[in-house]
Amino acid sequence: MSSFAHRHLLGIEHLTRDDILTLLDEAEGWAAFNRRARKQDQRLAGLTQFNIFFENSTRTLFSFEVAGKRLGAIVANFHAAGSSVQKGETLIDTALTLDAMRPDVMVIRHSETGAAAEVAAAVGCAVVNAGDGTGEHPTQALLDALTMRRRKGRIEGLKVAICGDIRHSRVAGSNMRLLPKLGAELRIVAPPALLPDDSRGLPAFTDLDEGIDGVDVVMMLRIQRERMEASVSGPLDDFHARYGLTRDRLRRAAPDAIVMHPGPMNRGVEIASDVADDRDRSAILEQVEMGVAVRMAVLDVLTRDRRD
Amino acid sequence: MSSFAHRHLLGIEHLTRDDILTLLDEAEGWAAFNRRARKQDQRLAGLTQFNIFFENSTRTLFSFEVAGKRLGAIVANFHAAGSSVQKGETLIDTALTLDAMRPDVMVIRHSETGAAAEVAAAVGCAVVNAGDGTGEHPTQALLDALTMRRRKGRIEGLKVAICGDIRHSRVAGSNMRLLPKLGAELRIVAPPALLPDDSRGLPAFTDLDEGIDGVDVVMMLRIQRERMEASVSGPLDDFHARYGLTRDRLRRAAPDAIVMHPGPMNRGVEIASDVADDRDRSAILEQVEMGVAVRMAVLDVLTRDRRD
Amino acid sequence: MSSFAHRHLLGIEHLTRDDILTLLDEAEGWAAFNRRARKQDQRLAGLTQFNIFFENSTRTLFSFEVAGKRLGAIVANFHAAGSSVQKGETLIDTALTLDAMRPDVMVIRHSETGAAAEVAAAVGCAVVNAGDGTGEHPTQALLDALTMRRRKGRIEGLKVAICGDIRHSRVAGSNMRLLPKLGAELRIVAPPALLPDDSRGLPAFTDLDEGIDGVDVVMMLRIQRERMEASVSGPLDDFHARYGLTRDRLRRAAPDAIVMHPGPMNRGVEIASDVADDRDRSAILEQVEMGVAVRMAVLDVLTRDRRD
Known part of the structure; x- marks a missing residue:
């Protein structure tokens, strides 16, 4: 049934177009499942x-927890804050200790890029990267792709602009890897200070109006307050004026363009409230819904060979 | 079987006498269930x-968690502290995000009065108010009523005194709505500064001895240290001397009066230890036991139409 | 099947040799179970x-949680930090409150010696001591014994040295009770300031080289930074030089001696990294694995009479 041959999901980097499509198709089934009564x-x-x-991310943790429990797994959450990690234990010692309890899959969030891969190399179970430093956040990019495909019917040829703090965003990192593999026409938009060193050959814009001109999908990223101040020279309101998505500005995009955001939103900063709340244009809540479906697909696919 | 037609449980305010009796009867069944081996x-x-x-309340959270799990539900706890809420997300954005994960019921505790109702108006699932600001805490009032009915055989005509910080207590708020609906003769007792602006037509006393004279049920409320100091002019011990329930003082109540407290108790402050520990008089632990039963009844009743 | 007649597991103190062997034999079965796919x-x-x-111990909590869930129990974690305990509730009031929710077993970790026994005397369910002050940590000693028996084929006659902060360690406390009951030849090794007042008649050493001479098992304890400084007169590195287990020093032990540590390790302090990582000698991860198995055995055995 599945052609997915990987033992871990560490990043979009390692996936083929077929791998991605397999996960999206499986996730589509779980999306339907999640709308059932039981x-x-x-x-x-x-x-x-x-x-x-190892980093707080209640919403991502919650999504993985719900996904696992709906599949019947025994799920246990290890909150590294206040744990032996704070007693000076190394990441690998923590991972090996938990691996000795014989889990079948570990979902890892860590502030250091490469942490999940490091753990995957050491343990005997499947590892899912739930966000590592400024590296990847592959399930986010998968849920974004699934949402786009459901809303626009395709990804091939879709014009997508990712806007905001591209430089520090692992969400952008994974999307910049995934979308080109599926044939989307991707561009990035950011203040000069928040553009990445390596834009992976993608068109880069520093003007939001230009960047979203004619696009089918406007994906806004969450901006950190401290980076916002550094990214424009002037008072805080300047950020919204220059890089916030307003209803007015959205008219530059295609007439039926959709708006996405990984959440949590800063209303009035990177996104105006009326844009966020526009049920026709905003796909933000569908992203959350697809998040559970994608994680169910990932957990299912990665544990298949352990279940026989 | 059940005549309970509400989609949410936001407060006692919205319930009829029949609604309340339905929940108490169902909870009675779960109380028996909870004494089984399995x-x-x-x-x-x-x-x-x-x-x-959104507020810490380990014991109420725990009671709802046990209730849901004993009914076979998938239960996940969202601790708002350290979550996206702290990243500036609005209550409604958090609620809509979690609702997009397709829960069937949300149990909400929040420091602002009306928070649960606000969420209920926005989401697609059933909402249970587990305490909102100085508003309501309906499952607490239900468990209190169930405990009284079990201990005294009836609620109709029962003389009940609620004593302590009535002004800031949502426990009092819900009990002051529930008990009159079931025909109890309710009165409230507090230092003048802790009486509510609106005593809902109930007899109000500022003297504890007078207030509990001849009552069948003495319900003590938990007092906050900072409010205690403000409520009497004098040193801390004065509070216990004037508003603490002692064995001596309890003689003013009916000979077979029971003592209740929503917990956690401040022994030696609002309640003397020998009163708390008097197994014949104290119904405090039975309140906790009925809490799980009541929450099972509420979760069951609110999700019935989703299960067909 | 089982000759285990205790209602609680409060310490090794109360167990007979037969009790201990029963638990080890049962745990052996669960160790095999935990290596299955399902x-x-x-x-x-x-x-x-x-x-x-009541104390943070993410790893022990996690081990008990996994153990209970693999046995099909409804498991709920009560984090006393931020709970009513912090509102001034007594230990016994907290325990009685939770007991009123009708659990079948409570697993308790507390900073005060005797806390679990105090709770056990008050509640109606089975109580497992998961560590109390400087008292006991019986499941740790059981998992240590099981690991030794698996690695060395026996415990009778085995030469074991427990090394480090014996004085403050409940791990040492339980092992010093268990191992002699199974016929091991136990000795303790510590800086003079960290030897216990009562060494229970065991040979005590203040020199690590002498202490581990010819032993089959070297069990290193975790050292607290602040106690390390107090235990040797001189800079911090002195501790490792005098009481850290290095590859060189390990040559004093039997040629096939194994190394144990309850974790989390301070690499470069009480144990050198190459010793910790030596798969032939180090049994540290097997200890963690046996931890889940032992806790499954304990939970199973203590709840048998409740399940009929």
């Missing part, structure tokens, strides 16, 4: 999923 | 319950 | 396990 599958019954979060 | 029902199998606590 | 038993289905941790 949402309980048992294919992961007796398998153990550890969510190991 | 306490596992599956009627909520495949349904998802989110406990979303 | 690790889901249902014997605790409908039973409720509360993990009540």
